[in-house]
Amino acid sequence: MKTLCRPNPKSGFIKSLVVAFLLSACSGNSLINPTNPNAGSSFSSSNAQAWGPETPNFNLEVILQGENKAFGHVKFRQPNDDNKIIYLDTWVRDLEPNTSYILQRAVDTNLDGHCTSTAWLTLGMGLQPQAIITDDNGTGTAVLFRNVAAFPVGTTFDIHFQILKMETGSVVLTSDCYQFTISQ
Numbered sequence: 001m002k003t004l005c006r007p008n009p010k011s012g013f014i015k016s017l018v019v020a021f022l023l024s025a026c027s028g029n030s031l032i033n034p035t036n037p038n039a040g041s042s043f044s045s046s047n048a049q050a051w052g053p054e055t056p057n058f059n060l061e062v063i064l065q066g067e068n069k070a071f072g073h074v075k076f077r078q079p080n081d082d083n084k085i086i087y088l089d090t091w092v093r094d095l096e097p098n099t100s101y102i103l104q105r106a107v108d109t110n111l112d113g114h115c116t117s118t119a120w121l122t123l124g125m126g127l128q129p130q131a132i133i134t135d136d137n138g139t140g141t142a143v144l145f146r147n148v149a150a151f152p153v154g155t156t157f158d159i160h161f162q163i164l165k166m167e168t169g170s171v172v173l174t175s176d177c178y179q180f181t182i183s184q
Contacts, residue, residue, distance in 0.1 A: 057181045062161055064173035070094045072163055072173045078183055088123055088144040092163060095138045100131040100166040107157040115160035115177035131166060148182050156181040
């Protein structure tokens with residue numbers, strides 16, 4: 001004899017509730033809030049936030065290299081919004097353990113793909129410089145941001161980056177030259 005199972009009306013409700021909960025948990029915006037940087041975590045491509053066009057001149061993947069396999073990566077992103085904030089998700093590895101470093105950039109408007117400027121600006125939390133501190137293995141991360149509201153949309157410049165050891169000011173990582181255009 002075959003036993004028939006009748007659906008439990010409560011199980012459908014519970015499944016719907018679980019699905020609704022999971023969907024709402026995934027819809028949050030996890031961008032760093034420039035007025036309260038501790039309010040979120042770094043950005044990712046799965047965020048609901050609309051990032052600038054995926055053309056390389058709007059969002060960059062900056063690679064920094066140094067001696068003895070030392071390496072750095074800056075995920076340089078500007079959301080499509082009116083705030084004109086550039087987020088700099090920075091990661092370094094194979095540097096000196098338990099040491100403070102800083103990220104700097106220099107720009108020039110001679111758009112020839114050759115970064116010749118040496119007018120270095122230390123990056124951080126807006127105008128406040130922020131250290132990248134390595135752990136016991138020489139790895140460190142920092143979520144930084146820079147407000148570019150003073151520049152008109154469409155401004156394009158060549159840009160390059162370096163990472164310095166704070167204690168000595170010595171350059172430990174450098175990048176190639178990139179080109180960036182401010183979007184909105």
